[in-house]
Amino acid sequence: MSGFGPELLPYGVFRSPGSEPRVGARLGDGVLDLAALAADGTLDEDPALFAQPSLNAFMAAGPATWSRVRAELTALTHGPDAEPATTPIGDAELLLPIAVADYVDFFSSEHHARNVGAILRPGAEPVLPNWRHLPVGYHGRAGTVVVSGTPVRRPRGQRPGPDGPTYGPSERLDAELELGYVVGVPSAHGEPVAVGAALDHVFGAVLVNDWSARDIQAWEAQPLGPFLAKSFATSTSAWVTPLEALAGQRVAAPVQEPAPQEYLREDPWAYDLGLELEIAGTVVARSNARHLYWSPAQQIAHLTVNGASLRTGDLVATGTASGPGPGERACLLELTRNGTEPVTLDDGTSRGYLADGDEVVLRGDLLAEVRGRIV
Amino acid sequence: MSGFGPELLPYGVFRSPGSEPRVGARLGDGVLDLAALAADGTLDEDPALFAQPSLNAFMAAGPATWSRVRAELTALTHGPDAEPATTPIGDAELLLPIAVADYVDFFSSEHHARNVGAILRPGAEPVLPNWRHLPVGYHGRAGTVVVSGTPVRRPRGQRPGPDGPTYGPSERLDAELELGYVVGVPSAHGEPVAVGAALDHVFGAVLVNDWSARDIQAWEAQPLGPFLAKSFATSTSAWVTPLEALAGQRVAAPVQEPAPQEYLREDPWAYDLGLELEIAGTVVARSNARHLYWSPAQQIAHLTVNGASLRTGDLVATGTASGPGPGERACLLELTRNGTEPVTLDDGTSRGYLADGDEVVLRGDLLAEVRGRIV
Numbered sequence: 001m002s003g004f005g006p007e008l009l010p011y012g013v014f015r016s017p018g019s020e021p022r023v024g025a026r027l028g029d030g031v032l033d034l035a036a037l038a039a040d041g042t043l044d045e046d047p048a049l050f051a052q053p054s055l056n057a058f059m060a061a062g063p064a065t066w067s068r069v070r071a072e073l074t075a076l077t078h079g080p081d082a083e084p085a086t087t088p089i090g091d092a093e094l095l096l097p098i099a100v101a102d103y104v105d106f107f108s109s110e111h112h113a114r115n116v117g118a119i120l121r122p123g124a125e126p127v128l129p130n131w132r133h134l135p136v137g138y139h140g141r142a143g144t145v146v147v148s149g150t151p152v153r154r155p156r157g158q159r160p161g162p163d164g165p166t167y168g169p170s171e172r173l174d175a176e177l178e179l180g181y182v183v184g185v186p187s188a189h190g191e192p193v194a195v196g197a198a199l200d201h202v203f204g205a206v207l208v209n210d211w212s213a214r215d216i217q218a219w220e221a222q223p224l225g226p227f228l229a230k231s232f233a234t235s236t237s238a239w240v241t242p243l244e245a246l247a248g249q250r251v252a253a254p255v256q257e258p259a260p261q262e263y264l265r266e267d268p269w270a271y272d273l274g275l276e277l278e279i280a281g282t283v284v285a286r287s288n289a290r291h292l293y294w295s296p297a298q299q300i301a302h303l304t305v306n307g308a309s310l311r312t313g314d315l316v317a318t319g320t321a322s323g324p325g326p327g328e329r330a331c332l333l334e335l336t337r338n339g340t341e342p343v344t345l346d347d348g349t350s351r352g353y354l355a356d357g358d359e360v361v362l363r364g365d366l367l368a369e370v371r372g373r374i375v
Numbered sequence: 376m377s378g379f380g381p382e383l384l385p386y387g388v389f390r391s392p393g394s395e396p397r398v399g400a401r402l403g404d405g406v407l408d409l410a411a412l413a414a415d416g417t418l419d420e421d422p423a424l425f426a427q428p429s430l431n432a433f434m435a436a437g438p439a440t441w442s443r444v445r446a447e448l449t450a451l452t453h454g455p456d457a458e459p460a461t462t463p464i465g466d467a468e469l470l471l472p473i474a475v476a477d478y479v480d481f482f483s484s485e486h487h488a489r490n491v492g493a494i495l496r497p498g499a500e501p502v503l504p505n506w507r508h509l510p511v512g513y514h515g516r517a518g519t520v521v522v523s524g525t526p527v528r529r530p531r532g533q534r535p536g537p538d539g540p541t542y543g544p545s546e547r548l549d550a551e552l553e554l555g556y557v558v559g560v561p562s563a564h565g566e567p568v569a570v571g572a573a574l575d576h577v578f579g580a581v582l583v584n585d586w587s588a589r590d591i592q593a594w595e596a597q598p599l600g601p602f603l604a605k606s607f608a609t610s611t612s613a614w615v616t617p618l619e620a621l622a623g624q625r626v627a628a629p630v631q632e633p634a635p636q637e638y639l640r641e642d643p644w645a646y647d648l649g650l651e652l653e654i655a656g657t658v659v660a661r662s663n664a665r666h667l668y669w670s671p672a673q674q675i676a677h678l679t680v681n682g683a684s685l686r687t688g689d690l691v692a693t694g695t696a697s698g699p700g701p702g703e704r705a706c707l708l709e710l711t712r713n714g715t716e717p718v719t720l721d722d723g724t725s726r727g728y729l730a731d732g733d734e735v736v737l738r739g740d741l742l743a744e745v746r747g748r749i750v
Contacts, residue, residue, distance in 0.1 A: 102518050107599060128597050133540050134533050138599040139514040139606070143477050143686045144564060153565045155681035158509055158636060165508050167636045189519060189608075190528045216681070222503050224482060224513040225600020231514070232681040233564075261533060261542040306530035306591065306607040311518045 004028055006077040009070060010239035010368055011055055011204070014092040021095055023050035023058055025073055026239050026368070030086025032073065037084075043072050054099040055240060059184035059203040060312040066184070066203065070244055094238040096147040097206075098182055101313035103145055103234065104303060105178070105210055106137040108294040112322040115334040120218075132258060135294040135302045137319075140210070141231035145315060148238045148370045152211055154356065155232040159215040170213035172339060172353045173374065175360040176320040177277040177330035179289055179367070180208035181296045182240055183314035190307040195266050198300035201310055205246060206237035207275075207362045207370045208317045214333055214353070236315070239368035246366060249273055251290055263305050264298050275321055277330055278361040279354070282345040287330050289364070291323040379403050381452040384445065385614035385743055386430055386579070389467040396470055398425035398433055400448055401614050401743070405461025407448065412459075418447050429474040430615060434559035434578040435687040441559070441578065445619055469613035471522040472581075473557055476688035478520055478609065479678060480553070480585055481512040483669040487697040490709040495593075507633060510669040510677045512694075515585070516606035520690060523613045523745045527586055529731065530607035534590040545588035547714060548729040548749065551695040552652040552705035552737050554664055555583035556671045557615055558689035565682040570641045573675035576685055580621060581612035582650075582737045582745045583692045589708055589728070611690070614743035621741060624648055626665055638680050639673050650696055652705055653736040654729070657720040662705050664739070666698040 004010070004026045014031050015021045022035035038047035049058045049065075058065070076084050107113060110127065113136075117126030130136060146152075154173055158165040184203030187193050193201060210230060217229030253268035273289040294302075299316055322330040329335045332353050335343050339352030354360065354374050362370040379385070379401045389406055390396045397410035409425040412418040424433045424440075433440070451459050482488060485502065488511075492501025505511060521527075529548055533540040559578030562568050568576060585605060592604030628643035648664040669677075674691055697705040704710045707728050711717050714727030729735065729749050737745040 102516055104602075130533075130540070130594055130597065134595060136595065136599055136602075138602050139516055141477055141514055141683055142517065143689070144683050146564075153682050156567070157681045158505075164633070165505070165636070167638065189521075192531070213681070219505055220509060220511065221598070221600070222505065223596075223600070224511055225596070225598070227479075227512050227514070228677070228681040228683070231678075231683040258539070261540070263542065302603070303606075306532045306588070306603040307528050308516055308519050308603070308606045314518070 006074070008241065008245055008366060009073050009077070010241045011058070012097045012239045013054055013095040014087070015095060016087050016091050021053040023052060023055060024092070027077055027086055029089050031089060031092045032084060032086055042076065043069065045069060053095070055097050056099050056312050059182065062185050063200055066242060067244065070242055094147060094149065096145065097238060097240050098315065099313050100142040100145045100315050101311035103140040103142040103315045104137050105140050105317045105319060106135050106294065106299050107319040108135055108292045108299065109320055109322045110293045111291060111324050111328070112320040112330065112334065115322060115329060119333065119338050133260065135299050137303070138225045140234060144231055145234045145236055148235055148368070148372070150235060150372060151375045152233045152235065152372045153375055155213050155216065155228065157213065157216040157228050158219055160219040165219055170215055172214035174212045174214055174332045174353055175277065175279070176210040176212055177275055177285065177287065177362050178208040178210050178317045178319060178321055179364070180206045180236060180315050180317040182206060183310045183316065184312055186312050187304060187310040189309040192263065192307065193300055193304040193310065195264060195297050195301035198297035199243060201300065202243050202296060204240040204242045205367060206240055207364050207367050209235040209360060209362055209370050209372055210317060211235065214338065235370050235372045237368035237370050241367050246271055249366065253290065256293070263301055266295065266297060269295055273365040273367065275330070275364045278363070279351060280345055280358045281347065284335060284343050285328060285330050287321050287323040287328040289321055291328070292318055292321055381449065383616065383620055383741060384448050384452065385616045387472045387614045388429055388470040389462070390470060391462050391466050396428040398427060398430060399467070402452055402461055404464050406464060406467045407459060407461055417451065418444065420444060428470070430472050431474050431687050434557065437560050438575055441617060442619065445617055469522060469524065471520065472613060472615050473690065474688050475517040475520045475690050476686035478515040478517040478690045479512050480515045480692045480694060481510050481669065481674050482694040483510055483667045483674065484695055484697045485668045486666060486699050486703070487695040487705065487709065490697060490704060494708065494713050508635065510674050512678070513600045515609060519606055520609045520611055523610055523747070525610060525747060526750045527608045527610065527747045528750055530588050530591065530603065532588065532591040532603050533594055535594040540594055545590055546728065547589035549587045549589055549707045550652065550654070550729065550735040551585040551587055552650055552660065552662065553583040553585050553692045553694060553696055554739070555581045555611060555690050555692040557581065558685045558691065559687055561687050562679060562685040564684040567638065567682060568675055568679040568685065570639060570672050570676035573672035574618060576675065577618050577671060579615040579617045580742060581615055582739050582742050584610040584735060584737055584745050584747055585692060586610065589713065610745050610747045612743035612745050616742050621646055624741065628665065631668070638676055641670065641672060644670055648740040648742065650705070650739045653738070654726060655720055655733045656722065659710060659718050660703060660705050662696050662698040662703040664696055666703070667693055667696055
């Protein structure tokens with residue numbers, strides 16, 4: 001849902017034929033080569049920030065550098081005569097934009113928590129007692145985060161059965177539509193990041209597809225949580241939207257009840273960003289990031305309250321960003337009630353879970369899409 | 376429990392005054408400087424393998440290089456006249472030996488699973504139905520793995536209470552005695568590692584203290600597993616014992632019942648390595664790695680069966696290595712029945728959980744100790 005106009009200018013890493021990977025900024029159908037622009041003096045920055053195989057050096061440079069570079073690029077790309085040279089997007093191989101340090105996935109939509117709880121624990125209170133007191137989360141596998149466009153191999157593993165577990169390909173392969181925040185500025189080990197200072201550490205935002213094998217998850221996840229059900233792949237946008245570009249989307253959110261502990265307390269807010277989940281050519285869910293209960297600042301304050309440090313390249317995802325309505329359920333587990341009520345696609349076929357060959361596309365306002373095909 | 380004799384030769388990373396970090400091998404009270412030995416031709420290796428701030432370049436070089444270097448060092452350090460120059464250990468600052476990629480913690484001792492299940496879910500079957508079918512595990516935080524000797528700050532967070540959660544320092548801070556395996560050779564994304572080939576990827580072994588805040592864990596861990604209860608710190612040995620040095624400790628283990636799925640099947644085995652857990656000067660538990668149910672090869676085969684890749688620097692821990700006897704319970708949760716039956720130390724004081732100032736020391740045969748003091 002982004003035309004990559006000059007108001008956006010997200011950052012990524014690309015390689016053109018015969019060249020080394022370097023940092024670029026997306027503009028329309030082209031890529032501004034920031035390493036080249038810094039080398040020839042068009043950008044008044046150290047070229048070493050951008051002649052890199054990831055955004056990490058630039059991300060580590062901090063908010064003053066981020067703002068200055070964005071202002072320079074804005075000057076370069078605005079105005080009636082602005083026609084900076086770009087590499088055509090068709091000539092650019094897009095790489096994973098960040099070297100992922102740790103990957104944490106939260107569970108920040110109450111609608112998702114409620115829908116999943118009702119499906120998996122029928123008859124019980126769907127939202128667990130801790131949910132409104134803290135952003136529930138867990139660590140995922142950083143080494144299998146892949147860039148948009150990377151095919152996703154259907155995972156094999158142990159699935160529950162009436163006569164004990166069987167081994168084979170997952171039969172309940174799902175996608176989850178999430179936002180992710182990328183940490184630029186690290187924090188010191190042992191020192192919590194205050195909720196009011198949390199966004200100073202965040203470089204930008206992406207979409208995240210937290211692929212999930214529900215059958216593997218159902219069998220393995222007690223008592224230590226999801227593991228192989230998630231670790232086979234996590235897809236993320238090729239372009240990281242700078243947080244500054246999202247500032248205008250910040251909206252007030254409903255009061256949090258009960259009031260969270262002091263270290264999580266702030267004026268409730270969220271980003272107003274439309275989101276959609278497309279499967280095999282059909283948009284099956286439309287949601288909005290404003291439905292998330294916990295803000296990115298609260299997620300980061302919680303993540304560090306025990307003294308855990310942030311590192312440049314940490315990826316912090318929101319969990320499935322479902323909204324309140326039936327068309328806003330942002331994964332198949334919710335949409336199909338664990339496969340029992342398949343969704344019908346525009347071509348007349350239906351899906352309980354993903355079929356081989358399905359391409360899943362996540363889109364979001366001001367965020368770069370995430371594509372992945374099941375192979 | 377190691378004098379670092381010439382049969383061991385574990386690897387680490389050290390810095391002496393005024394020098395850059397480099398790879399060393401421990402020998403008695405000294406450190407062999409492998410970067411210097413390669414630079415002056417004593418070792419017939421590329422100095423760039425060792426002039427590094429972590430073992431990762433050397434670990435990535437693979438088993439043939441590991442064997443050759445070990446053979447060269449063995450030749451250098453054996454024989455009546457062998458007196459290679461070393462840096463005195465007192466002049467060496469020991470650094471975290473590996474750049475940790477992903478950190479996975481398993482739950483591979485059935486005794487630990489049984490003891491913990493009986494304490495936390497009284498009246499229910501203590502070992503969950505999945506436990507004997509697969510090595511249960513989860514991802515921990517790679518960014519807070521610290522080297523032996525690093526002080527550990529008592530974490531703060533939300534703890535359960537009769538009137539809802541309260542915020543403050545953990546009152547149930549625990550240590551867990553574990554082994555860890557360090558991955559050297561990466562594997563391809565999408566391609567499982569066969570159980571019979573798993574050890575070809577493993578560079579060596581360490582001890583791991585998986586510090587755990589039991590009160591934080593009790594409140595946060597449903598439904599997605601432990602998170603802040605573990606992520607504040609994980610301590611590991613400063614010296615990595617090469618797997619070759621453990622070959623003589625390999626012993627047959629009891630048959631696994633039920634037979635695991637084909638991808639996990641191998642002749643059952645374990646390492647015979649005595650282990651001990653010392654708290655504030657008193658050894659409170661003695662166990663042995665031979666009591667672990669799942670082998671390191673099975674852990675790695677499981678970790679990758681869904682197509683997840685291994686990266687150089689992955690740390691794969693066993694979970695608490697408890698044995699069958701009451702003196703073999705390798706964490707305070709088990710030893711004190713969640714604090715209700717405190718252990719008495721040699722100085723007459725007792726502990727339900729760790730007190731501020733306590734130093735915890737893990738020791739193991741052929742493995743380098745892990746120390747950490749609560750501050």
